[in-house]
Amino acid sequence: MSSTLMIPPAVVSRVREGAVALLTTLGDKLSDATWYPEQCRPLYEQVQEQWRLLDAIGWSDEDDTGEMVEADVASIGKPLRLAVDEMTPSLEQWLGEMREDDPERPARADELRLVQQFQIQVCGAIGEQGQ
DSSP states (O other), X not given: OOSEEEEOHHHHHHHHHHHHXXXXXXXXXXXXXXXXXXXXXXXXXXXXXXXXXXXXXXSSGGGOXXXXXXXXXXXXHHHHHHHHHHHHHHHHHHHHHSOXXXXXXXXXXXXXXXXXXXXXXXXXXXTOOOO
């Protein structure tokens, strides 16, 4: 298991998008669980994990430097995996819905390929099998 992982600049914004989507889902789940502290604690821990990921990669596109982001696998490997897993099906769906002659299709296909390759790297770094 590797101790660090380099996140390519082309993937950072999609990881961020996945983290934000997960935070939205976790917020909804927390709202439903407010009367049950035993349910709230694990959800809040997951929120904190996504916050740590966003602290590492930047909270907005304005934080992007255009360089690789070094990620400590021990502290953000799990939330990184969840964020990438969140985005991959969305990217697959978007590509599938594009017309074959759409001029942006090749760029979107490349983006999907990069995210899928990174997903494999994340799985390897945290010692899990890929999807």
